[in-house]
Amino acid sequence: MTRRPVCLVCLFLMLCMCLADLAGVPLIRGTPLPETVQTYIKKHPDSVICGEVQRCQATEFSFSVYLKQVVLICRSEKIPIENVRVFLKTEEELPAGTAVCISGKLEQVEAPRNPGEFDSRQYYACQHIYYFMKNGIIKRKSRAYSGYQQFLLELKDRIHTVLKLSAGRDAPVFEAMLLGEKSELDQDLKLRYQMAGMVHILAISGLHISILGMGLFSLLKRIGLGNAGAGLVSLYVMLQYGMLTGGSVSAMRVVCMFVLNVGARVLGRTYDLMTALALSAIFLLLDSPAYLYSSSFLLSFGAVVGLGAVSPHLIRITGAKGKAGKALISSLSVQAVTLPVMLVFFGEVSVIGILLNLFVLPTVGGVLISGLCCSVLGLFSVNAGRAAAVPGRILLWLYEKVCTFAGKLPFCTWIGGLPEIWQSISYYLLLASGIILAYVMASGIQKKEENQLAVGKKVSENSDKIRGVFRKAAKRAYPAGIFLLAAAAGIFVLSRKPGKELRITCLDIGQGDGIVLEIPDGGVFLMDCGSSNKKNTAQYQLLPYLKSRGISHINGIMISHTDKDHISGIMELLEFMEQGLTSVRSDALILPDWEEPPEVYNTLIHLAQSAGMKVLQVESGNSFRMGEAGFHILAPAKDALGEDVNEEGMVVELEYRDFRGLFTGDAGEPAEKAILNRLRDVDFLKVGHHGSRYSSCREFLDQVKAEVAVISCSDSNTYGHPSPETTLRLKKSGAKTEFTMKSGAVSVCTDGKRMWVQRFLEE
Template identity: 25%
Template sequence: MDKSINKSMLSNFYEEEVQAICVVKENLTKDNYKEENFEKYLIYVEDIKHLENIYNINEKMILNIYNKTDIEIGNKVKIDLQIKEPKRNTNPKLFNYKLYLQTKDIFSTSTSRGNNIEILEKENLNSFEKTSINFRKNVSEVLNKSLDEKNSMLMKSIILGDSSFLDEADVLKFRKLGLSHILAISGLHIGIIFGFIIYILNVLKVHRSKSMLISIILIWIYGYLVGYPPSVLRGSIMFSFMILANITSYRYDSLNILSLSGLLMLLYRPLWLFSVGFQLSFLATATILLFTPRVKDIININNKKIKDALIIIISAQIGTLPLVIYYFNELQSISILANLMLVPLLSISLVFSFTTLIVSILSIKLSIFIGILTNAILNISNFIADILNNFTYLNITIHSPSVLEMLIYYFIIFVLLKIIDISLLEKKVQRFMFTSFIIITILDTVISSFNSYTKIEFIDVGQGDSCLVRFKDKNILIDTGGSIMNSFNIGENILLPYLQKTGVKTIDGVFISHFHEDHAQGLISLFGNINIKNIFASYKDSSNDLYRQVVEEANKYSVPIRLVTEGDNIKINKSSYIETLSPPIDVDHLDDNNKSLVFI
């Protein structure tokens, strides 16, 4: 089912060539594309000209330019482009780019060769947009002067909620340690900033009610400057209601306010419901509120600060686990330890970094001095993160759970924490529930063990091919897809996540038709992540870079590469085998396509 809400005028011009007048709002070009004559922008389309007719649009759109240009943020430009419908995901449970854009109120993308661009105005931003851009520039400049390069990149990511400042290896490290929430501006950040502002105002002897009012105003301003991600908006709304309750002496009910915050946000932008950030933010907050009092009774630690921190971390981890596994397919085994050790250090670094930004207005030298202290703390946190990262091999890859599995998980947690107290039920009802659960579990196991069907799944890998064949006790993969025209990694972004989400941990045989990128490149990403028992191919080609890379990786992970030709039969199980139809034994005189492996 397509979860789109079509309120786009641009959708009427999909696949049409138009001339657009638009304002450049944001540069989305990643560093690894900057040398490839490719640029990517977020633009605000004011008008388009199509077939001599001019239409007033006023809508955001993604612009991809396959050329190098002089476009800058704030430019108002006239440009020839083709409007396109964003691609939705055609593989179940994988990232849906179309829906992702819609959660940001973007319904169209476009492409341009960039040959005919006219800059109409250099600066076409309103005062609020200019303030936001200047804020980001000032944050970058001050942190670059005050901190080491690596630490500056990390703090810019945390303060601005933009992980693009970090390289992919660091982002992956944070994810594997269960610290991705640090790189998004979460409720934790808002709480730290709010507490920091309150503390400063208290030192300045500002009356408490006034200091709380000033603090929430500053929080809303900060939210605007960083673009109001869902977690910031949620935190701002909740803190606003908390202050209102404090001033008016009304009772503050956190769960009711959380629900009201969610309702208000969804009324403003309904598709946020499908945003991973929105889901995790609200789920983490809700489960902290629900689970903390129960977990508190279980943990027996004398040190109150450590106990309180551990209770919150465990509550959030237990509460968000099904959703984290659904989206990222990994149980981070040392996440609790990583959060307990690194969140306090990074929280202190966040406070020091904000202090640096404020002090820099008065004295750059003093801000650099504070930066020395911040560097020291961040160096310690980086050292700890690097040590813990050596143990992420203990993480467990898990398939994406179904809705039923998630409901069962939460029911068990609610029972264990006595949020649902089944002891209040009659003994007969308790016995019925327990017996039903055992019977359903046994039946599911028995039915699965007798299930002998063969399932064929065609995986959408773009231009190339990939097909997964599931037998009762075996899995084979026919080709792995890949990309010829661009640097998008099909194996890493489509094939591997698909296999992980569907619970495939072992492939008994990978059959490669021929060693062209669109048929075999994705195999590289599977090594070390999926247990591959055999690779079958019809020829060797040491002059082919991809072939040599496959051989190198296969040798590294002790995966045999077996050559098959016309007439060879490969047994799958008692009732299934593969018969090779082509190529013949002598393939030296054939090109790669005619050497291709063909079988039934």
């Protein structure tokens, strides 16, 4: 490391940034704008801003424009507020570089509201975007714009059109690999690649350097331009390529390292991979410190560290020979370095991907070249573009089949959960110690063998030679064994999940319910999951939470009733299970026993059976246990028809040692009064019907005497939930009421005697 001072500078810079973050300096997280500016925007959300257009983005549901160098107009003063993404009311033609003034409502980019949920605030902070403007109306715009920036955007749009015409359904994959644009990628396909550990091929990587950058550099040298000429031309092309791809962190790392590589060749200097990586990191972090906590930054740079710093040592330690052996060690090195990062951001790691990448990575260059030729030739002839896309499309078809097969394997991914900081640090210390000890031992063995050869010690007999080979292999196994032991110890530390309490987590999924029950002996139950104002709640809220907690197995999924805001996420989860798009599995679907259920009830049964689950129907009087936890079904009644799904929904009492909890679904006053004689004092109450005025009647609350009550609802719902009358009744009953719309996910924990509440937005 002392021979690479730039690497030390990079590590020191990262350490200083982390310390600043711990000290509360909004350098990496939060909004670096002055507190006075943030307060003003909060009090005056309806504002006017001026800025320069970077690019526009049109989707099925919105049209937005990215502005840079934005100023907030406050009376006659102009206050800089970095960059802003504006969602316009109407679509307008806005070339890059156009100066605009827009009025609308400024809102801070929303932070995640559940454990494991994607952090949009951190993602946009990397682009210096801290505010969105909603319902934007353009008041003024300039006629002048940047011709060159607009040319790059139009070229990108043209390539997009060419790929769409030439590559058909594979066009989004080519576009992700060539342009870094993933907005049109099919979500199911992306999940398949992620399950198989192949999602990295959908991003711009070091492969682009070797194929696009170094390929062009070598070609220009062959035609006689020399190092200087070829270097300058290829540098210019790659810089423009970086601008064309939108400046993603992986693209900018690739471009930075290519610039340093070619610059070293032109100047006659030696290119050092780790020094180039450190310089690239310094440039990116100085431009945007928020990158330090970005998954894209950490995974992109971590992969190169694995290949450049860890892999050579492991190859020497293991004595790996041949391309296949070295490729396997390289794949393991990348996985070892990025393992904690993957768990922190995704909660899971693809196990099968270590092997699949051995066969996939050597062919990715073919897909890239095919897509590149398709893009270039397609500009002149669509038929020529289609022909060029054929090899790449065949490979992509094979990739998809491999991903589909891998996703159905029970050992495809390991859901390890979100590690604590101390666990990640301990893992890296153990890994580094293992590598150092194994390397020292391997070096000692190699030196001893060289000394033996130097003094002329030879083995003459064939049997002795054979024994010598086995003896040498055994000696090589010792260093490898030390490394494997250290790595296994590190993984063990990462996978440890402290805590022996029962945990009830009410997720914030907008206007709906989603409750996860974790029982100390390892049992997990899910009670409802759905939303009437959010889509894909399983993908974006439920599964990230389960993965962050290291949950891969659900004992049972309970459905209180069949309204959309209680089952939409469940249906999505069951579809994922059936299609092999998640490693989370469940034993049973538990439904209220209705004589004349609605059609969606039968759909749920079909989905559960297709996912390999049992279907259980329960009614009042049924009960079952999981370890020390007991579940008692209080409703529906035995003769329930299922016509009024709210009033005939499932009501469940949970018993754990001295703790009692009650889950009422959307039960209203009639259902509450019908079970009064079976109710006991409870510690926890999931408030019925999202705090509706027609639920949680006085008689019911007086009977259950809940200490903590949780209302799950959205702050933008149109139903008036929670009702002021209901919250007042809860207060008078002595219950401490929690709201997901205020606190994000709310977790109620108990050891069977004490009870405490954890609010995600306060953590």
